Amino acid sequence: MIFIDLKDSRPIYEQVVERFKLLILKGVIERDEKLPSVRNLAVELSLNPNTIQRAYGELERQGYIYTVKGKGNFASGSEKLIDRYKEEIQKQLREICKTAISIGMTEEELMNGIREWRKI
Amino acid sequence: MIFIDLKDSRPIYEQVVERFKLLILKGVIERDEKLPSVRNLAVELSLNPNTIQRAYGELERQGYIYTVKGKGNFASGSEKLIDRYKEEIQKQLREICKTAISIGMTEEELMNGIREWRKI
Amino acid sequence: MIFIDLKDSRPIYEQVVERFKLLILKGVIERDEKLPSVRNLAVELSLNPNTIQRAYGELERQGYIYTVKGKGNFASGSEKLIDRYKEEIQKQLREICKTAISIGMTEEELMNGIREWRKI
Amino acid sequence: MIFIDLKDSRPIYEQVVERFKLLILKGVIERDEKLPSVRNLAVELSLNPNTIQRAYGELERQGYIYTVKGKGNFASGSEKLIDRYKEEIQKQLREICKTAISIGMTEEELMNGIREWRKI
DNA sequence: GTGGTCTAGACCACA
DNA sequence: GTGGTCTAGACCACA
Numbered sequence: 001m002i003f004i005d006l007k008d009s010r011p012i013y014e015q016v017v018e019r020f021k022l023l024i025l026k027g028v029i030e031r032d033e034k035l036p037s038v039r040n041l042a043v044e045l046s047l048n049p050n051t052i053q054r055a056y057g058e059l060e061r062q063g064y065i066y067t068v069k070g071k072g073n074f075a076s077g078s079e080k081l082i083d084r085y086k087e088e089i090q091k092q093l094r095e096i097c098k099t100a101i102s103i104g105m106t107e108e109e110l111m112n113g114i115r116e117w118r119k120i
Numbered sequence: 121m122i123f124i125d126l127k128d129s130r131p132i133y134e135q136v137v138e139r140f141k142l143l144i145l146k147g148v149i150e151r152d153e154k155l156p157s158v159r160n161l162a163v164e165l166s167l168n169p170n171t172i173q174r175a176y177g178e179l180e181r182q183g184y185i186y187t188v189k190g191k192g193n194f195a196s197g198s199e200k201l202i203d204r205y206k207e208e209i210q211k212q213l214r215e216i217c218k219t220a221i222s223i224g225m226t227e228e229e230l231m232n233g234i235r236e237w238r239k240i
Numbered sequence: 241m242i243f244i245d246l247k248d249s250r251p252i253y254e255q256v257v258e259r260f261k262l263l264i265l266k267g268v269i270e271r272d273e274k275l276p277s278v279r280n281l282a283v284e285l286s287l288n289p290n291t292i293q294r295a296y297g298e299l300e301r302q303g304y305i306y307t308v309k310g311k312g313n314f315a316s317g318s319e320k321l322i323d324r325y326k327e328e329i330q331k332q333l334r335e336i337c338k339t340a341i342s343i344g345m346t347e348e349e350l351m352n353g354i355r356e357w358r359k360i
Numbered sequence: 361m362i363f364i365d366l367k368d369s370r371p372i373y374e375q376v377v378e379r380f381k382l383l384i385l386k387g388v389i390e391r392d393e394k395l396p397s398v399r400n401l402a403v404e405l406s407l408n409p410n411t412i413q414r415a416y417g418e419l420e421r422q423g424y425i426y427t428v429k430g431k432g433n434f435a436s437g438s439e440k441l442i443d444r445y446k447e448e449i450q451k452q453l454r455e456i457c458k459t460a461i462s463i464g465m466t467e468e469e470l471m472n473g474i475r476e477w478r479k480i
Numbered sequence: 481g482t483g484g485t486c487t488a489g490a491c492c493a494c495a
Numbered sequence: 496g497t498g499g500t501c502t503a504g505a506c507c508a509c510a
Contacts, residue, residue, distance in 0.1 A: 169510095
């Protein structure tokens with residue numbers, strides 16, 4: 001269900017967080033669907049349960065999942081989360097574009113960077 | 121000349137690197153212009169000289185500056201650097217756009233995020 | 241009769257305990273009135289019978305209900321319970337007010353927080 | 361500087377968080393003052409560094425401290441934090457009062473609970 | 481020295 | 496079985 005890249009410089013727990021975020025935002029994991037248990041996922045990914053625990057804690061804090069003690073972790077509804085995520089992306093784009101033009105990059109060059117995904 | 125934000129979560133040396141990169145790319149620091157000495161900058165910013173040293177080392181490794189033993193650190197020409205930087209930015213943009221559409225963000229919404237910098 | 245919020249961070253059995261406590265204190269469940277059977281309530285709320293059993297055990301321990309073997313669980317009289325509950329609330333209030341003034345909160349500000357319920 | 365009560369049912373890291381919160385809100389720890397290092401505090405309180413780390417992480421997340429990598433943890437300014445804290449307290453008071461009147465507690469009885477701190 | 485991440489493994493509360 | 500907390504201890508990046 002989830003893939004971890006040990007060569008990635010980001011911490012493992014952060015990768016786990018991001019993977020689940022996207023799965024939930026895309027609707028692959030539906031509202032109120034149960035996530036793998038901390039222990040099971042730890043075994044499956046050959047990670048320590050503490051690492052998974054930390055990732056799940058982060059996901060809960062950010063509203064992506066909720067925890068029922070003794071039962072497990074479940075996905076929250078994604079509507080509000082998607083809006084928040086979109087805003088974050090727009091903010092990131094603005095940041096990048098701001099520095100880009102500050103070093104003299106043209107609108108044309110910026111768009112070239114972006115247009116490429118259309119071909120994908 | 122340079123501003124460091126201790127509350128920024130990034131390591132200090134990384135902030136120093138980025139500030140100088142932009143100053144050089146923008147041409148504020150011209151080709152062959154001398155950078156502040158490690159010692160002076162450390163005092164000015166109340167930082168450990170090791171931190172500055174590390175930042176300068178990184179800048180040299182990336183081709184932004186060159187070192188003349190006994191004389192100091194000097195800015196390289198920015199032409200090639202700018203091209204490389206532009207490619208990096210385009211790559212970043214593509215990455216972001218790719219995940220954005222994967223969660224169902226429309227072209228319209230993407231562009232809204234970007235257009236904002238024009239108003240700035 | 242009772243509502244359980246799985247997204248509430250408190251354990252389920254604790255929520256069950258609190259709901260019944262208030263129902264009994266308010267007199268909605270009268271003295272000697274029979275509570276739902278463990279089995280029925282478990283089905284109705286889609287909970288594990290163990291969870292209900294635990295909640296009822298706790299309610300009994302605190303004197304809110306009594307058990308008649310083979311017959312079921314029944315509400316105790318609420319007079320003494322109310323007095324005890326009031327004292328608990330006053331204790332809680334004192335605790336909060338104590339820390340509040342320790343950080344410099346004025347009597348005025350404290351009262352503003354409290355007065356709001358009057359409008360409700 | 362800080363006292364931990366092992367008999368307290370709350371998790372240790374939470375107690376650490378609360379103690380530092382109050383120290384910062386009261387101004388005992390001033391803005392930009394350095395907190396004890398993770399390791400030192402762990403030794404002093406006979407706790408595992410991980411536990412302190414978690415507490416500091418929580419304090420940072422809530423804006424009470426900021427971390428400078430390689431340097432340590434430092435207190436943030438408390439003005440905004442105090443306002444937020446006051447609102448939390450008022451909210452707690454409202455919650456308690458709401459349930460209190462729902463079981464028939466009079467305004468008089470509520471105030472008796474509160475007035476006691478004045479004598480302290 | 482300072483914080484950040486991670487593994488290994490124990491123990492507890494809850495369902 | 497499920498999550499939550501904690502200890503012990505290693506290793507790394509940063510200053």
